[in-house]
Amino acid sequence: MHMMKNLPEKFTRGRKTRPVWIGSVKVGGRSPVSVQSMTKTKTEDVAATVKQINELAELGCQIIRIAIPRLSAAQALGVIKKQVRLPIETDIHFNPKLALESIAQGADAIRLNPGNIADPEAIKEIVKQAKKRKIPIRVGLNSGSVTGYINKNKKFKSKAKKWPVWQTMVECALEYCRFLESLKFKDIMVSLKASDVQSTVNAYRLIAQKTDYPLHLGVTAAGPLMDSVVKSSIGIGSLLLDGIGDTIRVSITGPPHDEVRLGYWILEALGLARRGPEIIACPTCARCEVDIIKITEEIKGVLRNPHSEFRDLNLKVAIMGCVVNGPGEATEADIGIAAGQGFAWLFKKGKKIRKIPEAKIVSELLKEIKRI
Amino acid sequence: MHMMKNLPEKFTRGRKTRPVWIGSVKVGGRSPVSVQSMTKTKTEDVAATVKQINELAELGCQIIRIAIPRLSAAQALGVIKKQVRLPIETDIHFNPKLALESIAQGADAIRLNPGNIADPEAIKEIVKQAKKRKIPIRVGLNSGSVTGYINKNKKFKSKAKKWPVWQTMVECALEYCRFLESLKFKDIMVSLKASDVQSTVNAYRLIAQKTDYPLHLGVTAAGPLMDSVVKSSIGIGSLLLDGIGDTIRVSITGPPHDEVRLGYWILEALGLARRGPEIIACPTCARCEVDIIKITEEIKGVLRNPHSEFRDLNLKVAIMGCVVNGPGEATEADIGIAAGQGFAWLFKKGKKIRKIPEAKIVSELLKEIKRI
Numbered sequence: 001m002h003m004m005k006n007l008p009e010k011f012t013r014g015r016k017t018r019p020v021w022i023g024s025v026k027v028g029g030r031s032p033v034s035v036q037s038m039t040k041t042k043t044e045d046v047a048a049t050v051k052q053i054n055e056l057a058e059l060g061c062q063i064i065r066i067a068i069p070r071l072s073a074a075q076a077l078g079v080i081k082k083q084v085r086l087p088i089e090t091d092i093h094f095n096p097k098l099a100l101e102s103i104a105q106g107a108d109a110i111r112l113n114p115g116n117i118a119d120p121e122a123i124k125e126i127v128k129q130a131k132k133r134k135i136p137i138r139v140g141l142n143s144g145s146v147t148g149y150i151n152k153n154k155k156f157k158s159k160a161k162k163w164p165v166w167q168t169m170v171e172c173a174l175e176y177c178r179f180l181e182s183l184k185f186k187d188i189m190v191s192l193k194a195s196d197v198q199s200t201v202n203a204y205r206l207i208a209q210k211t212d213y214p215l216h217l218g219v220t221a222a223g224p225l226m227d228s229v230v231k232s233s234i235g236i237g238s239l240l241l242d243g244i245g246d247t248i249r250v251s252i253t254g255p256p257h258d259e260v261r262l263g264y265w266i267l268e269a270l271g272l273a274r275r276g277p278e279i280i281a282c283p284t285c286a287r288c289e290v291d292i293i294k295i296t297e298e299i300k301g302v303l304r305n306p307h308s309e310f311r312d313l314n315l316k317v318a319i320m321g322c323v324v325n326g327p328g329e330a331t332e333a334d335i336g337i338a339a340g341q342g343f344a345w346l347f348k349k350g351k352k353i354r355k356i357p358e359a360k361i362v363s364e365l366l367k368e369i370k371r372i
Numbered sequence: 373m374h375m376m377k378n379l380p381e382k383f384t385r386g387r388k389t390r391p392v393w394i395g396s397v398k399v400g401g402r403s404p405v406s407v408q409s410m411t412k413t414k415t416e417d418v419a420a421t422v423k424q425i426n427e428l429a430e431l432g433c434q435i436i437r438i439a440i441p442r443l444s445a446a447q448a449l450g451v452i453k454k455q456v457r458l459p460i461e462t463d464i465h466f467n468p469k470l471a472l473e474s475i476a477q478g479a480d481a482i483r484l485n486p487g488n489i490a491d492p493e494a495i496k497e498i499v500k501q502a503k504k505r506k507i508p509i510r511v512g513l514n515s516g517s518v519t520g521y522i523n524k525n526k527k528f529k530s531k532a533k534k535w536p537v538w539q540t541m542v543e544c545a546l547e548y549c550r551f552l553e554s555l556k557f558k559d560i561m562v563s564l565k566a567s568d569v570q571s572t573v574n575a576y577r578l579i580a581q582k583t584d585y586p587l588h589l590g591v592t593a594a595g596p597l598m599d600s601v602v603k604s605s606i607g608i609g610s611l612l613l614d615g616i617g618d619t620i621r622v623s624i625t626g627p628p629h630d631e632v633r634l635g636y637w638i639l640e641a642l643g644l645a646r647r648g649p650e651i652i653a654c655p656t657c658a659r660c661e662v663d664i665i666k667i668t669e670e671i672k673g674v675l676r677n678p679h680s681e682f683r684d685l686n687l688k689v690a691i692m693g694c695v696v697n698g699p700g701e702a703t704e705a706d707i708g709i710a711a712g713q714g715f716a717w718l719f720k721k722g723k724k725i726r727k728i729p730e731a732k733i734v735s736e737l738l739k740e741i742k743r744i
Contacts, residue, residue: 067658144697237606325516
């Protein structure tokens with residue numbers, strides 16, 4: 001949990017949205033972008049679910065979503081809540097009763113899918129209970145279920161034929177929001193995830209112009225780790241670059257722990273979070289006279305080790321192989337080296353300090369980092 | 373090399389730039405985005421350099437850059453060229469003679485760094501030779517060497533104090549281009565790489581509004597694989613999403629082979645290249661009743677195996693865990709499954725075909741893919 005508290009206010013940025021609270025976590029309104037994930041255990045297996053949530057919390061996960069496929073899953077929620085600190089968003093599809101029961105059991109937010117929760121009377125009852133408990137609703141529409149909404153809605157059906165899927169998603173979500181607003185409910189978040197990166201980005205860019213509800217970002221069904229790291233980085237990253245997005249969930253066909261790690265990597269790459277030293281390292285080329293790849297791996301091994309004393313340092317370290325960009329990058333970093341033939345220049349706080357012989361680059365660099 | 377030829381014209385897109393040719397590869401003018409890398413061997417070690425270039429070509433690398441730190445490296449170029457098919461761009465810093473010698477030895481393009489090649493007479497001579505050989509020049513300015521340009525240029529020095537680094541990079545590069553234009557030379561590419569993702573994206577977005585020269589994209593000094601995959605995906609990916617970028621080079625502190633692979637992953641994630649089946653797979657949650665993670669890994673293992681008969685299939689495969697988004701995604705894919713309790717529905721070309729028992733999902737899915 002300590003990671004979350006460490007996020008300094010300076011990472012606050014982006015478009016100003018109308019904030020909501022999921023438990024103790026503020027989403028939107030220029031609060032820091034939060035990282036969330038979803039449990040992959042059977043919800044009714046309380047021990048396994050609690051264990052997974054607490055592991056994810058240790059990694060910095062700030063909001064956890066839990067699928068509620070059956071009434072027994074909703075009923076398990078109250079017991080789970082007592083054993084975890086993270087606020088819980090329940091994931092509801094098809095059956096409105098699962099929303100009502102999960103609210104009764106203490107859910108901190110609920111996600112409704114307009115593609116399969118569409119009955120106005122049912123929505124009215126859910127909103128009534130959400131108001132009473134002061135919890136927000138996420139309108140979560142994915143490319144894979146948008147046809148469910150269209151099929152129930154004649155008004156959209158003919159129009160949607162001319163629209164690309166992302167525009168259809170935006171229009172459907174906005175109409176759903178308007179219905180919630182008509183019930184005097186505005187504690188709303190929106191997500192519009194497509195499995196296609198371009199459609200995802202287009203959908204969020206469009207809705208960002210049309211509403212100030214906080215946006216939950218993600219590329220859906222992004223696949224295994226190395227597929228998702230590329231798709232999610234592009235999709236989530238390019239939106240965050242534009243100041244769009246209030247909370248993120250990376251989707252990986254794999255352990256949820258990787259979803260949290262990758263979420264932070266994306267935030268870190270954009271300077272929206274810092275949970276340890278950033279390493280600027282050159283790719284090396286024929287110009288390089290020392291083994292920069294090996295040096296970088298050794299430095300990274302020490303600095304990024306979860307048990308390292310350096311792990312939480314907010315520090316930029318440059319490891320550069322030659323004099324082309326080396327002195328420039330090393331000067332910009334908090335500490336850095338620019339290698340020459342058999343030695344490296346050490347830079348600290350923008351100043352060239354001294355020469356280090358090749359064999360001592362790693363040890364001297366670590367010694368100097370320790371002094372910071 | 374066959375990968376390159378397979379890139380269909382439909383991936384052509386983006387802003388229309390003034391094309392240049394690097395050997396047989398057209399860069400810009402709406403030609404497909406090309407993937408390049410850089411050798412990390414000692415250039416004078418001809419055998420090692422040739423071996424690396426040919427390995428990278430096998431992976432789909434289309435242009436190779438070679439650092440020329442010394443005259444002996446430039447002199448090795450002629451021998452290297454005879455043993456490889458890839459067009460070669462030489463990387464020149466500090467010493468204009470290295471540009472002249474590499475042109476004489478048959479370089480297909482040269483990269484000049486305005487930060488350290490600034491003498492007008494020297495540039496005139498390089499341009500004269502480049503014209504004679506009909507090869508393009510890349511104006512390659514990085515955040516780590518932009519101060520070199522400013523320090524030699526009083527006009528910029530005071531202005532640049534008020535500019536963010538990316539604006540300085542753009543203004544310097546444009547002035548350098550204008551000097552080349554004054555010599556009636558327009559076979560120009562531009563790169564503006566910063567080690568900071570946001571600065572990189574800002575620089576390219578700004579220059580894209582100001583010039584129609586083809587842009588070579590990259591985030592510089594992006595670090596080891598897992599750092600670079602996030603930074604490069606966001607930086608290069610978000611620019612490509614906006615239609616900016618004609619050729620890309622991923623920078624990894626590691627083997628150049630990974631640079632080529634990651635380059636293609638980025639293009640594939642955006643539908644700008646397809647070199648094998650795309651896997652859409654859900655992250656799974658409590659709703660999922662079959663082991664989607666295991667099934668996805670097994671399918672991926674077969675489809676992505678470099679020796680697999682499926683490796684070059686242009687195919688979208690959806691592996692989805694439940695009925696929420698499963699049928700939608702599986703319908704959109706060429707082939708897919710949406711799992712239920714102990715079984716999965718098979719979808720093919722948008723149609724629900726039949727039920728498969730859980731134990732046979734992998735084998736039946738592969739059998740159906742084979743039939744396509």
